[in-house]
Amino acid sequence: MLWYLGFFFFIANLLLVSSYKSLIHENLFHLSKTKALKYEGGNIWQADEISFPILKHQFGSMAIVTLKVGGIRQPHWHPFAWELNFVVSGKSEWSIVGTDGRHDSFVANAGDLVFIPRGIFHYFANADREEELKVLIIFNSGQVVEDDDIGIVPSLNEMPVDILAASFGMPKDYFKDIPRNMTSTPILLRKDTKHRRLPHSQNRWIN
Template structure:
């Protein structure tokens, strides 16, 4: 009986470990990974200049600038990435998730109202001031909002993945091909309301 219990426990632990590895960045067996088409590696390969001049102006709408795997190939296998979040007055980063990483946000200018919702639908919110750090747990829905009517805000976010991924709640629900009738029933409203929401999310031409 004890042997059978031990065998089941071993299988459960093995599955749990395998599942955890499947969603995390892979471990690498070298110091770093160089793309196949890169024949020369020097300090430039390990440098990202995307943030130069970023703080010289204020965007008209919320803007995120990433230094992740796509933008910065040297991050491949390193399990880290950055993003700079720029909020104009009353700017918002709508509810979204990062399926592969927690987010550690550091506020460097202005103030932000932030929050996340856990799996019990409990909201944890806070008003951040310059110098504050807030963590959004991996995979949970969260947001950031600059409630100041005439002051911009800037934050820097760090991720424990080179490719944290972003799933926008409004876009994934209302800007995909989910049938309007299904959405109307799910949100206990009517199709006309759903169509108005979709029209509001459509890109401006």
């Protein structure tokens, strides 16, 4: 009798597990229900090969970034991925720095696309004084954003003062007050935006 009872519960458990698995759609990811990475200047939602396992070995991931008024995506570059940015809402300012002195600065509005090649230094910021900025970003890498992101703050933190002085052609005293051992924060907040002017649009990307 006990043997039959145990067998019954075993089969019932298998059916329950099978039924549960059938409810999991591996191609579906509820991004809006995930916990955002929250910073003073805005938030980041991510879907990568860790949070959305089907992306593993598919060379793709995405993020949604929202920036408050005054919010800045810290200047950075990605060693392993290019990125395609779609401005969902708001107004954004961009600066991109490439090799051989090439650079590009412009304002992108809702509905615009901005492409950043792999390994290219760049930043974007909220250019509106009243409205939040929302940007959808597609990467050709499945890595978590933090694992493929080198920011300007940790980069300068690790440089000796004399190296910075020589690089910029400035006295060492100019760099002595740079904060050290700072935690890298992907999204920053600019405190005063009332009287700030947007950078002039310029393009020196094409030689």
